[in-house]
Amino acid sequence: MDLKRNSCQDLNTQLAVYREFHNTNAEAAVLRQMAMEHCPIQKRG
Secondary structure, X not given: OHHHHHHHHXXXXXXXXXXXXXXXXXXXXXXXXXXXXXXOOOOOO
């Protein structure tokens, strides 16, 4: 379970970076990967 949590955390970090730089293609790819792994999206403020 820790491996899945680490994977989800890494994906959330990637998502935050791509959103920051407005890279919509990469953001969409990360969201698809997160959906396949059933990762929750973390809100960053």
